[in-house]
Amino acid sequence: DTGVSQDPRHKITKRGQNVTFRCDPISEHNRLYWYRQTLGQGPEFLTYFQNEAQLEKSRLLSDRFSAERPKGSFSTLEIQRTEQGDSAMYLCASSLRQVYNEQFFGPGTRLTVL
Amino acid sequence: AQTVTQSQPEMSVQEAETVTLSCTYDTSESNYYLFWYKQPPSRQMILVIRQEAYKQQNATENRFSVNFQKAAKSFSLKISDSQLGDTAMYFCAAVLGTNSKLTFGKGITLSVRP
Secondary structure, X not given: OOOOEEEOOEXXXXXXXXXXXXXXXXXXXXXXXXXXXXXXXXXXXXXXXXXXXEEEEOOOOOOOEEEEOHXXXXXXXXXXXXXXXXXXXXXXXXXOOOOOOOOEEOOOEEEEEO | OOEEEOOOOEEEEEOOOOEXXXXXXXXXXXXXXXXXXXXXXXXXXXXXXXXXXXXXXXXXXXXXXXXXXXXXXXXXXXXXXOOHHHOEEEEEXXXXXXXXXXXXXXXEEEEEEO
16 A cells, blocks of 8 residues: 555643654655644645745644654644644645645544543 | 535435536635545445536536536536435535645535335
């Protein structure tokens, strides 16, 4: 399978704990995106990378959120001191460099904060 | 503001019939890209169809076609010969700037009745 993969698929945590999610993009894709999707809503952009450089961060991405893409391959999204409002599906997507190119989405990581 | 609006929360269509899903957007950009994505229940998001704003011809992909009205900022999706497998949430999305991030509408739940 050469699609976008995300790990874990589900994460249940207690409020105040830290969590980290991983995304492995399609191998030749140099752009990687993180989105957050709450129930019944469309995905909202969080941040994106071109290779290892983080080029934009949404205002949704508070100081408790940090994302990295070391060596321009896989990416991690960490949420510190989780809150119940962080409960959502976190989607990763990758694409080739051109803006009009299709973004291929992973299956997502569903986070539940108790 | 750069927004994508889907005002219909849900629709239902009989198998083999045609259905049209509506979408409007707002942008001050002259060059942008529009997409329809499909998200089946508990499955990952996949691209259905794409339209470049500079192209006057409406995009088609097999049973899926769009009606792109640039002046009205309207981008509707027509599904012909609806199939049970078309049951899903459909999101209208757009790349409205140069950073390639997708802005999504709230989505519409489409149910195809046998």
